[in-house]
Amino acid sequence: MTRHTTDYLRQRSSNLSLRNEAATNALSTSRLSSFANPSEFENESTISDAVKAFIVGDLARSGSVSLCDSCFRDIPKEKRTGTNIIIESDTQQCSVCNVLASKPEAFTEPFCKFLQENPTVFHSVGYFKEKLNALDYKELPARDDWSGKLKAGGKYYVTRNGTSLIGFTVGKAYKPGNGVAIIAGHIDALTAKLKPVSNKPTKAGYIQLGVAPYAGGLNETWWDRDLSIGGRVIVRDESGKTSSRLVQLDWPIARIPTLAPHFGVGMLGQQNKETEAVPIIGLDNSDISSSNAKPVEPLGPAGSFVATQPPRLVQLISQKLGIKDHTQIVNWELELFDLQPATVGGLDKEFIFAGRIDDKLCSWAAFQGLLASDANDDDGVIKLVALFDDEEIGSLLRQGARGNFLPSVIERAVESLCGEDKAFGPGILGQTYAQSFLVSADVTHAVNPNFLSRYLDGHAPRLNVGITIAADSNGHMTTDSVSTAILTRVAELSDCTPQVFQIRNDSRSGGTVGPMLSSAMGIKAADAGMAQLSMHSIRATCGSLDPGLGVKFFKGFLDKWEKVDAEWQ
Structure with missing residues (x-):
C-alpha cells in the first residue's frame, strides 16, 4: 500500500499516469465505456457508477480515500480535489467499490x-x-x-x-x-425549541433561555448535557428581500443543571419543565458587582423580533451569519441539540453512540x-x-x-x-x-x-x-x-x-x-x-x-x- 497525493499521482511518468490522462481526456474507459456514445457523457449529464458511489459515500469529505485503479480513472479530477488518494491493487480495499457493493461497513x-x-x-x-x-x-x-x-x-x-x-x-x-x-x-x-420570546429575566446572575419541549425533549436525559443551538434564521436584507439561512453554533452554549441530592429534592424526572428545566446560557453579575459590565441592552427597537431575544445570543447569531444590522433578523426557528459527536464504541467498535x-x-x-x-x-x-x-x-x-x-x-x-x-x-x-x-x-x-x-x-x-x-x-x-x-x-x-x-x-x-x-x-x-x-x-x-x-x-x-x-x- 502506497500513499500519494492526487497531484503526485497525476504527475508520475508511469503507465498509471498515462492511463489517468487518457481517461481524463476521453472519458471513454472503464465503466463509462458502457455508454453507446461516451462523447455525450457531459451533454446528457450521465454520472458513472464510480462517481455516484463517490458522492453517495461522502468520500470527498474523508481525509483519505482508498481507490482501485479503475475507480480512480473513472472519477474526474474536480471530484477528487482536496482528497488524499491511496491507490489499492485489491478492489476489496477500494472505498468506492465497497459503496457500489453496498457493504455495510462503508456507511458507518x-x-x-x-x-x-x-x-x-x-x-x-x-x-x-x-x-x-x-x-x-x-x-x-x-x-x-x-x-x-x-x-x-x-x-x-x-x-x-x-x-x-x-x-x-x-x-x-x-x-x-x-x-x-x-x-x-x-x-x-426530539428537541427543545426556542420560544417566540426566549429572553428571560436574569436570576441570581444566570442568563437563562426560554425553550419549549418538542415531543419528549427536556426529559431527564437532557440534563447536564453539552447543548448547542442551531436552526434557520429569517433575514431581510437592505433591498427588502427576505431569505432563510441556516446557522449552528459549534460549541456548547446551554446546559440544564441538576440539583444535588443533598437538598432532599431528587431529580427524578418529575420536575416542572417550565420552571425547573430551564437552560442557562451565560452569567451576568452586574447587579452585585460594579466591576462587571452592564447588561447588554436590547439590540432592536420595541416591537422588533430581536428585542424579544437574549441580546448576546442575537449578537452571536448575527456574527455567525455575517450580519451587522441586527434588525435584519426578522425571525428564527432555533433549537437545542446535543453537541457530543456521534462515535463508534464497544469492544470491536460494533456500536454507534449518538x-x-x-x-x-x-x-x-x-x-x-x-x-x-x-x-x-x-x-x-x-x-x-x-x-x-x-x-x-x-x-x-x-x-x-x-x-x-x-x-x-x-x-x-x-x-x-x-x-x-x-x-x-x-x-x-x-x-x-x-x-x-x-x-x-x-x-x-x-x-x-x-x-x-x-x-x-x-x-x-x-x-x-x-x-x-x-x-x-x-x-x-x-x-x-x-x-x-x-x-x-x-x-x-x-x-x-x-x-x-x-x-x-x-x-x-x-x-x-x-x-x-x-x-x-x-x-x-x-x-x-x-x-x-x-x-x-x-x-x-x-x-x-x-x-x-x-x-x-x-x-x-x-x-x-x-x-x-x-x-x-
Missing part, C-alpha cells in the same frame, strides 16, 4: 458525520439537497407548472417548508399508470438507497423516498405525513408524465396507487438485555443483523401478511436478513407515518426499520453496521420491487 463513518454536521431538520434537508444536486437531480419548485418538465429516466426532488423533502427517479421504461416504489420516514427528532438516531437512521439510509439505486433500461416504476417533518408530534402540519405533500407530488408527477399521449385523471391515479407499495421506515426497539421480560419471544430485534418488520394488531403499524411476504421476498433477493417485532399486549405501541399514508392513498404498505436502544433519549445506540444494512435493504426494495410485484397474481 458517513452516517456518523451526517449526524454530527446536521443537527437540525433544516440542516438535514440542506444536506440531502446538496447530494441530490451533486447527482444531477432537478428541483421542482412547488409553485411552478410541471407540465412537460418530467420525463422517463429523469431524477427530481421537491421540498416543503425547508423541513420535508421528496426525491424520486422515473424509470426509463415508465408508462403512465405504472406503480411507485415508496419509502417514507421522518427526519424530525444523538438524533430516531429517526435520522432510517431516513438517511433510505435516501442513500435512492441515490445508489440502479437505473436500468427496463425499469418501469417510479422510485421515491419521502422524508417528513413533525412525525414526533402527530404529523398534523402541512409538512407532515398527514398533509397532502406526498399524494400531491405523485399526482403532479404522473400528470406531467402523461403528456399529450394519455389522458390524466382518476383512472390513471387509481391504477398508479393500486400498483404501488409503501415501506414506512422508522426505527424500532432493539432488545434490551436488562429488560428481556418486556419483549415477546421471537420479537426481540438485535443490532447489526438487519431490517425489522414491525406489526401491531391495533393499526398503529400498516403491516399485514401480504406486505410482510413482499418485504421478506425483497430481503431474500437483496441478501438481507429480516427480523420481526411486535410489542407485548401490556405495553403501548408507538406510531409511524405508515397508516396515515397508506390509508390516504390506498396503497399496500408495511412498516420496516432499523433497531436501536434508548429510544427517545438524547443519546441512543444502534449497531455500527446498521446504517449500511439499512442502505442495502432500502436500495434492494427500490431495485427489486417491480420484480417482486410481478410474482404476484
Whole structure:
C-alpha cells in the first residue's frame, strides 16, 4: 500500500499516469465505456457508477480515500480535489467499490458525520439537497407548472417548508399508470425549541433561555448535557428581500443543571419543565458587582423580533451569519441539540453512540438507497423516498405525513408524465396507487438485555443483523401478511436478513407515518426499520453496521420491487 497525493499521482511518468490522462481526456474507459456514445457523457449529464458511489459515500469529505485503479480513472479530477488518494491493487480495499457493493461497513463513518454536521431538520434537508444536486437531480419548485418538465429516466426532488423533502427517479421504461416504489420516514427528532420570546429575566446572575419541549425533549436525559443551538434564521436584507439561512453554533452554549441530592429534592424526572428545566446560557453579575459590565441592552427597537431575544445570543447569531444590522433578523426557528459527536464504541467498535438516531437512521439510509439505486433500461416504476417533518408530534402540519405533500407530488408527477399521449385523471391515479407499495421506515426497539421480560419471544430485534418488520394488531403499524411476504421476498433477493417485532399486549405501541399514508392513498404498505436502544433519549445506540444494512435493504426494495410485484397474481 502506497500513499500519494492526487497531484503526485497525476504527475508520475508511469503507465498509471498515462492511463489517468487518457481517461481524463476521453472519458471513454472503464465503466463509462458502457455508454453507446461516451462523447455525450457531459451533454446528457450521465454520472458513472464510480462517481455516484463517490458522492453517495461522502468520500470527498474523508481525509483519505482508498481507490482501485479503475475507480480512480473513472472519477474526474474536480471530484477528487482536496482528497488524499491511496491507490489499492485489491478492489476489496477500494472505498468506492465497497459503496457500489453496498457493504455495510462503508456507511458507518458517513452516517456518523451526517449526524454530527446536521443537527437540525433544516440542516438535514440542506444536506440531502446538496447530494441530490451533486447527482444531477432537478428541483421542482412547488409553485411552478410541471407540465412537460418530467420525463422517463429523469431524477427530481421537491421540498416543503425547508423541513420535508421528496426525491424520486422515473424509470426509463415508465408508462403512465405504472406503480411507485415508496419509502417514507421522518427526519424530525426530539428537541427543545426556542420560544417566540426566549429572553428571560436574569436570576441570581444566570442568563437563562426560554425553550419549549418538542415531543419528549427536556426529559431527564437532557440534563447536564453539552447543548448547542442551531436552526434557520429569517433575514431581510437592505433591498427588502427576505431569505432563510441556516446557522449552528459549534460549541456548547446551554446546559440544564441538576440539583444535588443533598437538598432532599431528587431529580427524578418529575420536575416542572417550565420552571425547573430551564437552560442557562451565560452569567451576568452586574447587579452585585460594579466591576462587571452592564447588561447588554436590547439590540432592536420595541416591537422588533430581536428585542424579544437574549441580546448576546442575537449578537452571536448575527456574527455567525455575517450580519451587522441586527434588525435584519426578522425571525428564527432555533433549537437545542446535543453537541457530543456521534462515535463508534464497544469492544470491536460494533456500536454507534449518538444523538438524533430516531429517526435520522432510517431516513438517511433510505435516501442513500435512492441515490445508489440502479437505473436500468427496463425499469418501469417510479422510485421515491419521502422524508417528513413533525412525525414526533402527530404529523398534523402541512409538512407532515398527514398533509397532502406526498399524494400531491405523485399526482403532479404522473400528470406531467402523461403528456399529450394519455389522458390524466382518476383512472390513471387509481391504477398508479393500486400498483404501488409503501415501506414506512422508522426505527424500532432493539432488545434490551436488562429488560428481556418486556419483549415477546421471537420479537426481540438485535443490532447489526438487519431490517425489522414491525406489526401491531391495533393499526398503529400498516403491516399485514401480504406486505410482510413482499418485504421478506425483497430481503431474500437483496441478501438481507429480516427480523420481526411486535410489542407485548401490556405495553403501548408507538406510531409511524405508515397508516396515515397508506390509508390516504390506498396503497399496500408495511412498516420496516432499523433497531436501536434508548429510544427517545438524547443519546441512543444502534449497531455500527446498521446504517449500511439499512442502505442495502432500502436500495434492494427500490431495485427489486417491480420484480417482486410481478410474482404476484
